[in-house]
Amino acid sequence: MNFPEKLLYTKDHEWISVTGEKGHIGISDYAQTHLGDIVYIELPEMDMEATQGEAIGVIESVKAVASFLCPVGGTIVEVNEELEESPELLNQDPYENWIAVIELSDQKDLDKLMNAQTYAEYCQNLEETEG
């Protein structure tokens, strides 16, 4: 499984790539593997304001419905509309195919996230307990 070094991750398997005040956000390799074939996405709304952990979208696979939670608080300034036509892109490359861009309201929210190594260990633990 893939855990790009430069990203920060949430325990619900979202990632954020921060550049200054903004960040690209998406779901991790662990998430897309466990969801299975993704067939539908409800993208976050443009200009919506969200708090850290708030459900801002929905991702559906053949068998499952999952909420996409906002990794940090802020305002959604861009969404990846290509995913509406081709949600399977999230399975193909969950890091290349970001879901939205958020303007952070509080940089300190990033402190609550995991780095790649911590997240990788976290996922390993989950795999072991889930079997």
Added chain:
Amino acid sequence: MSLKQTPLYPMHLKYNGKLIDFGGWELPVQYEGMGIIKEHHLVRESAGLFDVSHMGEVFIQGENAEAFVQNLICNDVKTIQDGQVLYSPMCYPDGGVVDDLLVYRYNRNKYLLVINAANVEKDFAWMTENLMAGVTADNVSAQYAQLALQGPQAQEILQKLSAVDLGSIKFFWFNPAVKISGVECIVSRTGYTGEDGFEIYVNPDKACFIWEEIMAAGGDMVAPVGLGARDSLRFEAKLPLYGQEIDKDISPLEAGLGFFVKLNTDDFIGKSALVQQKEAGLKRKLVEFSMIGKGIPRSHYEVYKDGQAIGHVTTGMHAPTFKKPIGLALINYEHSTPGTEIEIIIRNKAIPALVGQGIFYLKKTKSK
């Protein structure tokens, strides 16, 4: 409480099945490197191999075997010959469904009933409760493993392993003694995918051997397929699933299974209730629908029209063959005409949908 494993469990480990709890059984929802959609397409285009050992098998034998089966099921067992298979619902006195099943007729004194995994104990208790003199019912589920090889290439693959001309086993017929790689199996041309294919019943000790023989014979043409694709395949072919399209509160007439309910012949459990229901006119009906708005309909989502709840989705999903979401819903009869607009409640929003006809997959099973 630990999960039950079928005799094919070692195969799921070997082929990297993603194991889940399926009604108390540890079975794969999909396999690594494939996934539900790829597995689904493989069955439609080539062949897929399923572990269906969790299904139940009951032998009904004795001089009154035919009378017993006839009374138990809605369909007419007298219409099948030795070696033939009959699909039927089995009802409670009030017309609700106990289960749907396959009846394999060996001869008029011997039948094999194949029942849903989730209902084995319940069905067997029901059969025992309704037993008559001159009949025995034996739950032999533990004595059989079951594999299903389904898809247009199924016969070509399986033929490599048998001297029996598999083309001679027609759709909904079986041969109780086919040697597959030297191992005697019951082989029927039946399945739950809408494709041509076979269901193979074998001694549990030989199940893994037969699985590997089929995998070797099929090579690139076959792969293991899990429960996820099993559901998407049967749904596309509009085959009912107990617990969704049929259950104790849904009659086979409401579920669109009237073809398998023979009201003009012998009595059976539930017949009078179904006759009454038919004469009074159905109050609810299972309809096909497609989505007008964006969203995926799923089991148990509510269906509305003009602000009123009119029913619920029995099964819905993104259909891999059609690449769009479709569904089945049990709704009030007055809205069941194709062309009627309805609404599916998805996450508290009413998404428009359209009742239709001929939306589902035309089964490619061979009759001749």
